Amino acid sequence: MKFLIYRYDPESDKKPFMQAFELADDEIQPGMMLRDALLKIKSQDETLAFRHSCGEGVCGSDAININGANGLGCLTAVSSLKQPIEVRPVPGMPVIRDLVVDMSQFFKHYRGVKPWLIVHDSEPEVEYLQSPEDRDKLDGLYECILCGCCSTSCPSFWWNPDKFRGPAALLQSYRFLADSRDQATEERLEDLDGPYRMFRCHTIMNCVNVCPKSLNPTAAINNIKKLMVKDMV
Amino acid sequence: MSIHAQGMRAWLLQRLSGAYIGLYLVVALLVIGFGPTLDYTRWHALLSQPAISIATMVFFYSILIHAWVGIRDVLVDYVQLSALRFSILMGLALGLISMGIWVSMILFSVVSL
Structure with missing residues (x-):
């Protein structure tokens, strides 16, 4: 499964860029949510920053822009998304780092x-x-x-x-x-x-x-x- | 109306003027569609009646008010520079007011009191 993820670290990057990631088929479980996929990607690249907490659509931490539409990573099944899955921070907010915005x-x-x-x-x-x-x-x-x-x-x-x-x-x-x-x-x-x-x-x-x-x-x-x-x- | 009408007042004016424009258009279409052929004499006869003349004047004023609120909404969203926004708003107000005066003059010249 292919992913394109927005990356930006104001301390080291001049401007934001999209980074490609891939998860092998055996890493994708049925009904897997985007938040779990992001956690697997984070184990490939520990510098990826994103907010998340309860994983059940209750805390409201992991609002992100998924293939152009805002949603919660923990409630969006990866199987429902067109590949490569483009993940960006929610629009219109100052980016602190990667998918983390200043609220x-x-x-x-x-x-x-x-x-x-x-x-x-x-x-x-x-x-x-x-x-x-x-x-x-x-x-x-x-x-x-x-x-x-x-x-x-x-x-x-x-x-x-x-x-x-x-x-x-x-x-x-x-x-x-x-x-x-x-x-x-x-x-x-x-x-x-x-x-x-x-x-x-x-x-x-x-x-x-x-x-x-x-x-x-x-x-x-x-x-x-x-x-x-x-x-x- | 005041050019400072904002928030609730502007929103309400836009809704009310919109409703009146819709109502007037429906009635006008019925009159045009089901009445005798519209030629100059019939237009003149229709608009010389004070009630129709007033209703038509309110219709044009409603369009001007509706346009003022709508365009101002767009300008508030997209033109963030206050001086530029103010100049465009002034130009717009001037244009709309002159159109209002012009349409009033035309209607007044036809109406028979």
Whole structure:
């Protein structure tokens, strides 16, 4: 099985290049995921750098660009991919080394939407109650693992990475706007108004296309817009 | 509309103007398709009615607003240099406003009050 992997070490390389690797057929097990293949390649060349952790699509560490589309190495079966399998870092982010990118900007936007419950009432004696129906409204929102596949495949995020929140952060913003226990709807909506933070989204829907958890940030963004219209009238 | 309309307001204006453009076009196509042949006298008769004249004016203004928001969106994405973006936006605003004045003058010259 043939691989072409993006290599770049800013300390020694003048510019990035693609390096060819090959794994013998007996090294490929049925149902083998790309992450396992990368680990085998790493045993051939220890200098190859990439992030990974749980290997089950839960930690969100191993977002990479696979044959032109973002995805998680641990959830992508190598047998489903056209050869040579081209592996690159997720686009639009500064490369630290090889497949490892600097996610600071991404997490800055995540923090920017205040991804926690804001309650102005005095704290209840026991716990914050929520009806099962209200809890259901969080389905499709809370499952995000913050891998960044969506935001780094979004052209609006590429053009304005410092100002546009990006699909991942906006999905998280709606996760708290939709929460019956949250009391900061006004502040959250006000914060997202203006030309950049949310309204750079042009419903290109690359985010929906690549989300490894099959979530729909575009729908969440539309729901935020609906809340804004409701808030206006 | 203010050239500073941004975020929610711009988005809403674009949706509303788009909806009006669509509605007007459907009605206009029905009138053209099912009415008698459109010659100069019929155009003149149609547009001299104040209601139709106003609806047509709103249609052209909607196109101008829709174009303003849409082109500004593209410029905000692709033209990162503020001075250049500002100059293009000013040129665009000037062009759109003159078109608005021009279309108003034409419609006013036909309408009979």
